[in-house]
Amino acid sequence: MSNKKFSRNKEEKINIIYDTFFKLILQRGYSKTSTNHVAESADLSIGTIYKYFPKGKEDIIRKYFEESMETFFDSHNLSKMNDENVRDFLYHFVLDLFKNHKENEGYNLAFRSAIQSDKELHNAYKAKVINFFKDTLHRVRKVNENMKKIPENQLIEVFVFMYNLVNALIYHHLALMKLFDTDDKFVEYLSNLVVFSLNYYLKRDNVASM
Amino acid sequence: MSNKKFSRNKEEKINIIYDTFFKLILQRGYSKTSTNHVAESADLSIGTIYKYFPKGKEDIIRKYFEESMETFFDSHNLSKMNDENVRDFLYHFVLDLFKNHKENEGYNLAFRSAIQSDKELHNAYKAKVINFFKDTLHRVRKVNENMKKIPENQLIEVFVFMYNLVNALIYHHLALMKLFDTDDKFVEYLSNLVVFSLNYYLKRDNVASM
Amino acid sequence: MSNKKFSRNKEEKINIIYDTFFKLILQRGYSKTSTNHVAESADLSIGTIYKYFPKGKEDIIRKYFEESMETFFDSHNLSKMNDENVRDFLYHFVLDLFKNHKENEGYNLAFRSAIQSDKELHNAYKAKVINFFKDTLHRVRKVNENMKKIPENQLIEVFVFMYNLVNALIYHHLALMKLFDTDDKFVEYLSNLVVFSLNYYLKRDNVASM
Amino acid sequence: MSNKKFSRNKEEKINIIYDTFFKLILQRGYSKTSTNHVAESADLSIGTIYKYFPKGKEDIIRKYFEESMETFFDSHNLSKMNDENVRDFLYHFVLDLFKNHKENEGYNLAFRSAIQSDKELHNAYKAKVINFFKDTLHRVRKVNENMKKIPENQLIEVFVFMYNLVNALIYHHLALMKLFDTDDKFVEYLSNLVVFSLNYYLKRDNVASM
DNA sequence: AATGAATGAGAATTCATTCAT
DNA sequence: TATGAATGAATTCTCATTCAT
Numbered sequence A, B, C, D: 001m002s003n004k005k006f007s008r009n010k011e012e013k014i015n016i017i018y019d020t021f022f023k024l025i026l027q028r029g030y031s032k033t034s035t036n037h038v039a040e041s042a043d044l045s046i047g048t049i050y051k052y053f054p055k056g057k058e059d060i061i062r063k064y065f066e067e068s069m070e071t072f073f074d075s076h077n078l079s080k081m082n083d084e085n086v087r088d089f090l091y092h093f094v095l096d097l098f099k100n101h102k103e104n105e106g107y108n109l110a111f112r113s114a115i116q117s118d119k120e121l122h123n124a125y126k127a128k129v130i131n132f133f134k135d136t137l138h139r140v141r142k143v144n145e146n147m148k149k150i151p152e153n154q155l156i157e158v159f160v161f162m163y164n165l166v167n168a169l170i171y172h173h174l175a176l177m178k179l180f181d182t183d184d185k186f187v188e189y190l191s192n193l194v195v196f197s198l199n200y201y202l203k204r205d206n207v208a209s210m
Numbered sequence E: 001a002a003t004g005a006a007t008g009a010g011a012a013t014t015c016a017t018t019c020a021t
Numbered sequence F: 001t002a003t004g005a006a007t008g009a010a011t012t013c014t015c016a017t018t019c020a021t
Helices: A010-028 A035-042 A046-052 A057-074 A086-103 A105-117 A119-143 A152-176 A183-203 B003-028 B035-042 B046-052 B057-074 B086-103 B105-117 B119-143 B152-176 B183-203 C010-028 C035-042 C046-052 C057-074 C086-103 C105-116 C119-143 C152-176 C183-203 D003-028 D035-042 D046-052 D057-074 D086-103 D105-117 D119-143 D152-176 D183-203
Strands: none
Touching: A010 A035, A010 A046, A010 A057, A010 A105, A035 A046, A057 A105, A057 A119, A086 A105, A086 A152, A086 A183, A105 A119, A105 A152, A105 B105, A105 B152, A119 A152, A119 B152, A152 A183, A152 B105, A152 B152, A183 B183, B003 B035, B003 B046, B003 B057, B003 B105, B035 B046, B057 B086, B057 B105, B057 B119, B086 B105, B086 B152, B086 B183, B105 B119, B105 B152, B119 B152, B152 B183, C010 C035, C010 C046, C010 C057, C010 C105, C035 C046, C057 C105, C057 C119, C086 C105, C086 C152, C086 C183, C105 C119, C105 C152, C105 D105, C105 D152, C119 C152, C119 D152, C152 C183, C152 D105, C152 D119, C152 D152, C183 D183, D003 D035, D003 D046, D003 D057, D003 D105, D035 D046, D057 D086, D057 D105, D057 D119, D086 D105, D086 D152, D086 D183, D105 D119, D105 D152, D119 D152, D152 D183
């Protein structure tokens, strides 16, 4: 008979830890969620948590961050964007980002908390965002005529800016205080805001640095 | 020794506590900053901190928030806003909010961390913001002809929305990743964004709830 | 009414911690004595122990070492040694060292354990011993004609050697396995050994370095 | 695959465990060296360590001590000692003991740490030393005329004393603070010390008990 | 026979809070 | 009013040991 307590499923255990941790953060907040709470709530031993995440809470966040960041972007084929579908494309970009936040609400709370006490994570995050857009847009410009018109550096800055803008507002809307009374209205507003901001942004000579 | 001298000491101590607390939060993060650290770093006894803030950390956050919000809005005579000076008014509103954040960098971080750690505080914050605008705008509408045209409820929602929007982006710009390479550009963008958003917002039938 | 739990007597508390810690080490060994045991056995809160010894066990040892080293040597007026009373002087030196070990049996066990897991402490110990003899003998040579005959460096080396030799054997006798069946016989043997070793040592050209 | 091959693997693994354990003890100290560290560092599974040493750390110490003691004394044919070669014999006895310590530096540290952590182990050690000399000297006295002259009990006590004395000083010299600046000088001193001590010891009526 | 994931008691450490002075 | 020693529950983290595979 298989003893559940001694079952081996590394992947599963790690996912249970992630899920439980982020669930608890949503319920109690980051600083009031302890590794013991996670262990108890996930019905795992505290030792198991420290086996997979030797530095505790911060490790959970850091590793989740490393594992999950890519996933979101992989699903977006930026190269499909052209003059005709810009608004639609941006709408879906915003919508997907929003859905992603919604599905990982706890993670976002945790991540922003962690970033404040972990400069390294903070820098890793910044680098990750920039590098993602660097790589992606470099590839996109090879196949998309519209994008070729815009200098690569500027293109990167525009996307990084847009990504940050959208994230900031989604986070505030979800975690702190709703900006619109329904998510639909909010997403619609966001996509309009993005169009406005891109226009505004592109008219300027100098753009965002990080 | 006069009473005044004593009350000045009291105020000074409270300010030292605020300063030290926010300084430490910036250095180590909210959840890693303890009241004991604050006492030690501020060269005060822990007893003194508990005298002024009987519930500790959360009290500090809560009281500072209340005080700073009042202070900020006292300096802004919303009743002076009219059709002609809306853009200018909003620009200064945004600018002052930004300056306020900059001068009290820790406050924003701390506040958001605290809110994430404590649902109660979170709810108190939301109520506080709404009530603040309720009270303020109620008074403003009595003397400002322009504001009278807009239904009170809608007016409140607009200001709450605007306040949140601006806060969200300032926080992201200061704490996570700059949205523009200089603060000036960022503030200018923000005030344009506010105008855009207000227009957008006011065209809709339903507005933000919290 | 004075609440014992909230009594303030720093000195007393620290001494209770020392006593309890070393007592427990004698009973259970260093690695099996925890700070929690100490707290419980001394009827103090664990917080109190960490107040005075923030790094726990190693701090207790380190601080005790620093405080106690001086004390022993202060009681020995090396300058009174002369050609006539060498043997007698050495006998009393050995005897006092032995008594000191006996009175602080736990400390010695603890100290040697700690030294093995703390290179820094180890080096501090070595430096302390050498510096003590450097300082002391420098002063002694000014007033003692006999000692003036021996070059200062060599004199230091001789005393360091002697001190180590005696400590090594006392420790073994007390902590591991008795070398003689009574303490008296052991001390007598030790003082004879010291005389033998000093003669042996002084006949050599090169002497111990550390 | 032959049985021999298998048993060789077993022996190899045990040796790897010994080596790694003592290496780690030298690096981090006994109480900070865990069986898990040993397994990881030796690239073995923790299960394997518990297969060969069911009681963990203490078993490793205990078994190594037993094995090494036999090995050491096997190489020393005490029965070959006679009146003519006593000094030379003792010199080589001391020299070999020293070499043994040097080659297994960690063992000595580990062993003394372990003994301090565990009264049982301590008592086992004391018994082991005495029993070893009892057995060995009983056999030796049958074939060595010189030894027959000394009463068996006294002979045992002398060897136990000598063994402890030498061990104590070697330990101090290697682990704490050098007694002489070169190992050669130290060994020479030690063998002279042994002769002196044996003479001293044998002149007394009562000898060491344990 | 070998593995190493899993366990959970317990050690180390922190920190909000109390209260005698 | 101000202090800060003292508290001890809660948290983080380690480690000897077990056991399914």
